[in-house]
Amino acid sequence: MSNLSAFMRANVEQIENHKYAASPRIKGEDGKPMEWEICCISADEYARIRSGCIRQVPVPGKKGQYTQQLDTYTFQAKVAARCTVFPDLNNAALQNDWGVAKPEELIGKLLIGGEFDDYVTEVFQVNGFKTDDDVVAEAKN
Numbered sequence: 184m185s186n187l188s189a190f191m192r193a194n195v196e197q198i199e200n201h202k203y204a205a206s207p208r209i210k211g212e213d214g215k216p217m218e219w220e221i222c223c224i225s226a227d228e229y230a231r232i233r234s235g236c237i238r239q240v241p242v243p244g245k246k247g248q249y250t251q252q253l254d255t256y257t258f259q260a261k262v263a264a265r266c267t268v269f270p271d272l273n274n275a276a277l278q279n280d281w282g283v284a285k286p287e288e289l290i291g292k293l294l295i296g297g298e299f300d301d302y303v304t305e306v307f308q309v310n311g312f313k314t315d316d317d318v319v320a321e322a323k324n
Contacts, residue, residue: 198223200268201309205302206294219302220269221309224262229310232261259303260287266306 188194204216211217224232236258239249264272264286270293271277272286281292294302308314 198309201305203302203305205305206298208295208298209293217270219267221266221306222268223310224266228265229262232265233258236261257287260291260299262310263287263299263303263306264290266310 201221202218203221205219207216209217233253236254237251238254240252242248242250267286267290272289278284278286278289281289283289283292290302291299304314
């Protein structure tokens with residue numbers, strides 16, 4: 184019989200939250216960019232977010248037929264917002280200040296396009312996904 188104790192929750196190494204300065208425009212009192220805190224989510228939660236961002240799209244020229252399509256921006260924004268520990272994107276005062284009602288909307292207002300893409304990349308890396316560079320390096324070996 185194999186040793187299953189390694190799989191017990193108490194024996195599985197916990198992943199530390201990661202800090203990342205998402206925008207040079209958002210500065211603290213010391214004038215340095217504020218660090219955001221990113222956490223990991225489970226594969227189950229990731230799948231729930233993903234499935235919630237899939238929509239039915241009519242197939243052109245095929246009446247009554249539909250295909251599934253992932254709303255990539257909404258999916259990325261929801262995952263990034265869910266993984267953001269700090270700043271608290273659920274804070275009502277912060278949401279009101281930016282005129283939004285959801286954390287994923289707030290993250291889209293706080294960051295400009297390139298910052299958003301870089302932040303999403305960081306969030307996905309923290310959650311165990313490889314970058315294109317990592318995949319290319321593995322393919323070369």
